[in-house]
Amino acid sequence: MTQSAISAVAQTWITHDPDPDTAAELSACDPDELARRFNNPLTFGTAGLRGPVRGGPDAMNMAVVLRTTWAVAQVLKDQLAHDSTGFIPSETQVVVGRDARHRSDEFALAAAEVLAAQGFQVLLMLAAVPTPVVAFAVRHRSATAGIQITASHNPPADNGYKVFGKGGMQIISPTDREIEAAVARAPHADEIPRATVQTGGLKEIRHYLERAAHVRHTTGSLRVALTPLHGVGGEFALDALAMAGFDDVYVVESQFAPDPDFPTVAFPNPEEPGATDALLTLAAKASADVAIALDPDADRCAVGIPTADGWRMLSGDETGWLLGDYILSQVEPGPVSEATVVASTVVSSRMLAEIAAAHGAHHAETLTGFKWLARAGGPGTTLAYAYEEAIGHCVDPAAVRDKDGISAAIAFCDLVVALRDQGRTVQDALDGLALRHGVHVTGAVSRPVEDAEAAMSRLRTTPPAELAGFPVSVEDLLHRPGEQRTDALILTGGDERTTVRVVVRPSGTEPKLKSYTEVRCAPTDDLTMARARANTLNDELATAAALF
Template sequence: MTPDEWIAHDPDPVTAAEVAGWDAAELAERFAAPLRFGTAGLRGPVRGGPDAMNLAVVLRASWAVAQVLVAHRRAGSTVVVGRDARHGSEDFAMATAEVLAAAGFSVLRLPDPLPTPVVAFAVRETGAAAGIQITASHNPAADNGYKVYFDGGIQIISPIDAEIEAAMAAAPPADQIPRRPVPPGGGELLARYIGRAAMVRRYRGQVRVALTPLHGVGGATAVAVLRAAGFTDIHTVPSQFDPDPDFPTVTFPNPEEPGAADALLALAAAVDADIAIALDPDADRCAVGICGPDGWRMLTGNETGWLLGDYLLSRLPAGRAAGAVVASSVVSSQMLADIAQRHGAHHVETLTGFKWLARADMPPIGRQGAALVYAYEEAIGYCVDPDAVRDKDGISAAVLACDLVAALRDRGTSVLGELDELARRHGVHVTDAVSRRVADIDEAAEVMTRLRAAPPRLLAGFTVTATDLLHRCGPTTDALQFTGERDGTSVRVVVRPSGTEPKLKCYLEVSRAPSDDVTGNRAQASRVCAALEDAVRAW
């Protein structure tokens, strides 16, 4: 479609005027390639043109989803549509619902901005053919996105994403796509989600919780779930509680970013909390803060991942572990594999992202005959109740984290004490991540090409072997893994382009064999990890 045709058929006069005002160079750049399906859907800046999130793109994407569902013999089935509170989300969700309704689907358009896990739950709970959530998760305020679930509330994978993308390319002009009004509904599903998420508790007892939803949509739902689970002593960051698409108090609305949790940790210290919880803006990710000898700090995603995995496995009914699967991704720590083995469960390592983790008990990547009970990724994503939500869910993870703190306190220990105990059993594992911002995907691809052509043989004094995950048997991904071992210390580095942001990401892990000298081993591993950081920053 030419720029003139796009402008003529853009149903939004604001974005049509925006595109009409571009000069020839900007038109060429913006029309060079349409917005591509990445992590389970679309994500990009809210602005005009085919390479961004706007009404025209959303209409064409929804038409494409309808075509693919029909091709897969799901015509007339139910589709759930939800949204967060970002700029454009309400209009985009309405347009999505209207296109699908006009295509003959029974559309359940959830009322009000709601967390992404509620949509994943609703798809599974209702037996819907698909779910669509308008969200850009933890991306900057200028962005929005279009997340697609099929297969019982699981993020789409190939070839479905490619089929939708191909259908988008063949879609009619946006203003010619039929639409039919859809009233909001499905309010009872939120109540059912709240009741189910509260049930992940395994223990009893109270804890004092400090909580922030970082201006996102998770605040009210998280408080309701925590109270339903029996946690009533909840303190929230007032300036960050209500949804605000501009995210005024944080530079990036991502709990992992430096400074994003400062207000939360200050509140936790002020109210003498037992645990601090930060949700990302669509509440599918959860960061945990704890108080130690040096004051409050946020746990790494891997630390929380180990703790929740070990806790869940320790609470399984007798005999269930043998048929249980836990999963972590290739960029996450490898300690969960040892934790699973100790409990008699099976561990599956998947590619990056919950579209793979959620399938860890399904062929061809999963272990047939076993049931997924837990999955995590180092980027503070946790699936703690896969039977209800086959995706990361920051709210149910928050309930389980609070439950863990209560159980540890009654045992006379703490989160830090439990981390030390895990290190004694399974060895010290020190992890870190280094992100390099790039101008665009082309720059990230150039770095990956260079590393493939001349992979480093030494990293921080360790001889390393390179494994290209783009050229292996089974599912592949654009990533390189470097591993090495010397004098009882193992190093591991995975580098890949981000699927949602203009970044090149390096994941580092240094491990040492189990020992009672946790402090000494941790210090030595930390020194090696710092040297690895210096090495990968030079890439």
């Protein structure tokens, strides 16, 4: 848009902004700042809308929430109109929840009121809840949709808007694009009708906790160190762990209460350096058996274990291997296992596929994000487990068809007890997997770029001829059919003993190229030497990826 067009659109927005604070903020912006805010409205990315809490269509604010929710309502009604039952207001439910970020309570209430005015029966959660509670409630109540106000592990200044469809699965195209198109024709924010709603959800929360506790199979005590990283998962995790029989839990007190400013961490993501330092210190001091870190909306779970060299956090892939192997070990061999599917994403480790084959099950590879993982498998199959390397784990797909940090934490504690009963440790289990399936070492590299699309184009035109000394073959995922098509490249090389792999894709939220590396060395009894070689080669992959 031209400067004058932007000015006209901005003035109309300001005039109809229902929040006087953001209206005043926009009125004080210079033309360049207004251009930045109005040229690029928020769109649905891998996990919904996310942006800073401030004025304008490129951010999270009351006007954006109202107009987006109006659009969601129109798309849902259009979809229901094409169903055999049609749109029956008394039977059409939507669940609305929120985390504890800045203004999450206001945004959730506004979304619920808009949906109610559009004729939906709305369950507005009475308090801040983990994201998997909303996904569970949608599935448990056979609701039409769910909305969770959350920015997960984004910085404190951000908030977001996540939409679940039927079955409690995150929406995919064309639904997300249809919502964006409806936003473009939405009424002015202050003209969108709202109706009074009542809060509830205690029954759904209780059922969620009971179901999360149900993933346990062993008996016996375990000492757990826990941090929710200032998010909403603390009390929920304690309750679920206690229901599962894990009541010897030490918590990081300074990080236990929800706090939208996340004062003790530079970045509220368990994967970030330093984020779990307080947890590991507590785990060592308390002589814990396992350490658990949840992200702020408790849909992700990071695990720490004691080793001969002190405590360390597992990677998302390591946790994925362990949980995948443990869950598949409980599946009956034969026809049941042959109809069982486990899933991981294209940027995750390849080991889960080997683990699945060893158990007589199937492995599915999906695009990045749980909106794809939740749909893995096909007719006649049962999804038993799914994970992504970014510490997202779905251990009970029949109940929560999304990542769930709390049930994953219980499943991992259950695994630790099962190993202890066998006289083994988590490190022993990792060694056992490496002996059977080879040593796998993974990593990730992010490189800032001015233009991610141009950088991907250059890499497609002139890919590296070799990686870590091996000739490289290239698969371009833009050439894959249908839902498997995405903007990513897979670079692979190796010989009969070693495989190297790098997946490169543009970030969906920042001007960056993200590269995911993996080295596999064939099974050997000398794990020390194999790991040293794999780490050396992975370092070489990381060095090369930093130059893409």
